[in-house]
Amino acid sequence: MSTIAPPTSSRAATISLTAAPAHAQPAPAAAGAVTLADEVRDDRVPRRARVSAFEICHAAAALAAEGGLTLATYLIHLPMTAALVVHLLIVATLAGSLFRRRAETVDLSAPLLTLIATSVAGPLGALVGVLSLAWLARPVAPAPLLQAWYDRIALSTTVDPETELSDRIASGRVLDTSAPPPLALVGIIRTGTLEERQAALGLIARFFHMNYLAALNDALSSDVPVIRVQAAAVAARIRPRLAEETDRRIAEAADLLRDSERPAAHDRSLQLVRELDQAIESGLIDKPVADAAAAIAARLTADIDCQALPLRAIATLEDMARLDAFERRLIATRQFPRLRILRRRRRLVAHGFHRVRTMPRKHLARTADLATLTEPAAGGA
Structure with a gap:
């Protein structure tokens, strides 16, 4: 059998053969395989120049x-x-x-x-x-600082988890568990300082989401001129992306309505209704897009069954926001029977499921008569 002898230097390793058994079959030569006395060069270590x-x-x-x-x-x-x-x-x-x-x-x-x-x-x-x-012929040993710079450019550096965590803590990118919970953007826009409002608007511009539209609308109607100007600039920046997001949600809602055999997707339907209403109420989309969004939102609203809508006893803030937005749409479209069903079911889920049984009046009267008849008998005894 063939073995590979360990290299005697950092530059090369020589292949040697030992005696094989007589019954051993010779291995087929692979394409491009090295032959006897070939030198396997190790070019991973850079040299100053080629010396052959x-x-x-x-x-x-x-x-x-x-x-x-x-x-x-x-x-x-x-x-x-x-x-x-x-x-x-x-x-x-x-x-x-x-x-x-x-x-x-x-x-x-x-x-x-x-x-x-x-x-x-x-x-x-x-x-x-x-x-x-x-x-x-000697290998090049770059300076440690220069080699670290090359590794950083090549993104080949590896940082141990402890160092990475300490760097994130030092730069403030780790949540402080003892800090109070962050305020909602709407609350910051309404009651925050000027610096906090400007920082919130910068966040909306950099990381736009449909849920930020309410805070942006409050900023557009702010009584501080600086906030109104910055909010107008943010609105101009996000308008193309808002139109794209609205078109994407319209297409997704159409797919949900088209697939009659789809599994229950009530949560996604409620989320789409909420986001489409937010886009319409913002006034930042063109009228054709707003009309299409209103039409598809109305179809989604009609497709949601309030009696089969799954409700959770411990609802998250996102679930409550979706249901509140759906109730506002039912009120706006004057669908009060469905609204009463939904609110009754939400109250039952919030306070626990129970059943109230009322006794008929005739049964109550008969019970009272029996009570009066048994009182004299008890006194005579």
């Missing part, structure tokens, strides 16, 4: 040629002109090898450094080129 066999041979050849030229100059007294010509030939040969190498689209930083140093300093430059290979 070509770079080593290039620097060694430059050092040998320049060293031989220097020895020839001192031993056989080679003329300076001839030495310069030979030096230029060496530089041209090194440059030609680099020119042929560039077609392979590999990193040529190391041989280019050797070429420049050799052309300028001769044998000393070639020696510098050979010695620089060891420095260029």
Whole structure:
């Protein structure tokens, strides 16, 4: 069987084979599989420059040629002109090898450094080129601050939960459990300070929701000119989105009405009626959209069965708001029988289900007569 020997350095790992049993079947060679004595490079650690066999041979050849030229100059007294010509030939040969190498689209930083140093300093430059290979082959260790910045840009940093929680607490993004509950936007717009009102309007502009329309309407009719101006700017900003949200809810309501076999979706129908009424009452949508919203809201109202409407003994604020909005629509459309049924059912749910039985008057009178007849008999005894 084949095993992979652990790497002896951080750069490469060599694949070795051990003797396999005679009965073992040879594994099929996969496409692109490495063969024996192939070197598996680990390129995950960045290097300053590529240092392979070509770079080593290039620097060694430059050092040998320049060293031989220097020895020839001192031993056989080679003329300076001839030495310069030979030096230029060496530089041209090194440059030609680099020119042929560039077609392979590999990193040529190391041989280019050797070429420049050799052309300028001769044998000393070639020696510098050979010695620089060891420095260029070392992995790059970026500064911790620079590496942290790179990781932050790449969004590859991992923060432990404790640090993340402490950062959120320090920046005020965690709810304080001992703080009082937040005020409703309507209450802030009506009774808050100027800064609180402006902050509430900024919240409405950034995170618009249909339930914020009541607070925005109060801000538009505020007695403070600054609040009215800011509310008008917020209204102009949210009008396109409000129209899109209204169209989406109209389409959803039409789907609910079209599907006759849909499961009970009373909560969603009540929510759609409430949101459509809010959009209509805001006056921020065009008349065709408002007419379509009013028509689909009327159809939804007629489709809701007040006797089969599920009511909860412990209702949330959202449930109570939906039912209150539905009652206001029933009052506006003068559907008082349905309103009485709904209110009676809500009272029963709020106070507990019980049954009141009244005794007939004849039965009460007979009971009184029996009581009067038994009193003298009891006295005589």
